[in-house]
Amino acid sequence: MTCDVAVLGTGKMGEALLGGLLRSGWPASGLRATSRRKEHAAALEARHGVPVVDNQEAASWADVLVLAVKPQDMGALLAEIAPALTPATLLVSVAAGLTTGFFEERLPAGTPVVRAMPNTAVLVDEGMTVLSGGAHASPYHVDRAGAIFRSVGHTLVVPESQQDAATALSGSGPAYFYFLVEAMTDAGVLLGLPRDKAHELVVRSAVGGAVMLRDTAEHPVRLREAVTSPAGTTVSAMRELERHGVRAALMAAIEAARDRSRELSASS
Structure with a gap:
């Protein structure tokens, strides 16, 4: 299920996902990344061969946006990218503690959002990621998000009401x-x-x-x-x-x- 994916925020988790997608055969031409620091952006491009662009360019280009910034930075990021989104853009959040409702309140009506909780074993392609779809995310959207995380391990779909339990058991x-x-x-x-x-x-x-x-x-x-x-x-x-x-x-x-x-x- 290859599509254009942009990873916004390339700390350890974001870069692990980027590397996993490349190892799984995802073409570099179908990937973009963002970074706040110029020196990190240059190193990222050198390591992975993936273009590093600004957040708005990534949001307007990608079919799927993986949001991997810190929870406290998410509100500002959403305000920045919301004008660039189309109704077909899928947002996938890996920010701990943020519900799909948090995103839906700040994005254009009908935007599909999937909440994901990976654990650190994604760094060795043995991760376990728990997925939950928001109010506008269909099974197709959840499976599309799952394809990304299956590049670095395994996935499990649960109702969002079970995400806190899954975080406690698997994320931690x-x-x-x-x-x-x-x-x-x-x-x-x-x-x-x-x-x-x-x-x-x-x-x-x-x-x-x-x-x-x-x-x-x-x-x-x-x-x-x-x-x-x-x-x-x-x-x-x-x-x-x-x-x-x-x-x-x-x-x-x-x-x-x-x-x-x-x-x-x-x-x-």
């Missing part, structure tokens, strides 16, 4: 994983392993476990039970995790992230 999800890796690596050091070896053991175990979850389609309880021998080392560890309330703490943490996402949406 890599941070929980890194926290666990950090804690397990520290435990390995405590037990006498060199840090580099402890880190490798933990990362390899995590990658292998994730692949098993993906490829076997087994429930995680079944996979965990397969590792847990009667009166063995794993069941002793599981007992301590339950005694310290790790499961409850993790659920509470994700609920807190959901609540914060709701607060950000309400204040936009």
Whole structure:
């Protein structure tokens, strides 16, 4: 589903999307980017071979605009590009906490908007992006947006009412994983392993476990039970995790992230 795409805002997320589209075979001639800093714009063109233009030129040229600026800068950007939009232009936002209604109130009536929440794994083409269509976005628009994010991983479509929960679970999800890796690596050091070896053991175990979850389609309880021998080392560890309330703490943490996402949406 190739079309003309402009990425407005080329920080880490915006540039990751641009690079992913190129790696997936999207022609550079069908891409544009914007940047507020001239030196960054020049470096971006040199790295990717994609023209860097101003926001209004990008808005009038593209079929799809991916808005990847900071949430606090979005209002000014929309005021700048609104006069250049056509009724056929699709807007895709990756700004955390901004609802599709935020955009629809500031754009010409009927403008289709899709809200997207990718996570940082887009940087290695293993991202998970959650998509929700606004009031004027058809399934075709959502799929068109999804084609962009499938260039850097996977997508899932949910009602916008579930975006805050998805943000807490997936958008913030890599941070929980890194926290666990950090804690397990520290435990390995405590037990006498060199840090580099402890880190490798933990990362390899995590990658292998994730692949098993993906490829076997087994429930995680079944996979965990397969590792847990009667009166063995794993069941002793599981007992301590339950005694310290790790499961409850993790659920509470994700609920807190959901609540914060709701607060950000309400204040936009």
